[in-house]
Amino acid sequence: MSELDALIDAVFSDQDIQPADVPRLDLYMDQVLSLFDETLSAEKRDPSDKLLTKTMVHNYVKEGLLAPVRGKKYTRQQIMQLLCVYHLKQTLKLSDVKALTGRDGVDFEAGYTRLLQNKERIRALVPPLLREHLPADPHDPDERLALCLTLSETAVYLRRLCERLIDTIPEQSGGTT
DSSP states (O other), rough: OOOHHHHHHTTTOOOOOHHHHHSSSOHHHHHHHHHHHHHGGGGOOOOTTOOHHHHEEEEHHTTTTSSOTTTTTEEEHHHHHHHHHHHHHHTHHHHHHHHSSTTOOHHHHHHHHHHHHHHHHHHHHHHHHHHHSSSOOOOOOHHHHHHHHHHHHHHHHHHHHHHHHHTSSSOOOOOTO
């Protein structure tokens, strides 16, 4: 197996928080942070990186990306909403994330479950395409640059598609947006 094959395998074998992993009981902030950190820590580029912090969650609520907490505990629906925010913010501007998650009447668990199903299909389809179409030697500086440019541009196309889809969302009157 080439080094590039090993990198592809590592990237596409990421862990996800499964809906069954989210308790049906409300959780305190520290419990929510632990759930994310324990399950998603392999996604960190550097072990010192923080996936989610109290400040981030408070800012998501303040900016309208996440429903406000009542009392000191987060409901299952809020945790599912936070999972959606977490994934979307990897690529999109916060205003775009808000357009998707800061709305009334969204079933975040259904959307997140659909994401996990789609990720399984992506994990099956994309690695073979990458292996077939990308150069095999990531050590050659020219090849590495071309490879990173290609991957980056692919991400740009997909982000732009998300933005165009978000631009079709009708304005919501009242509610959280």
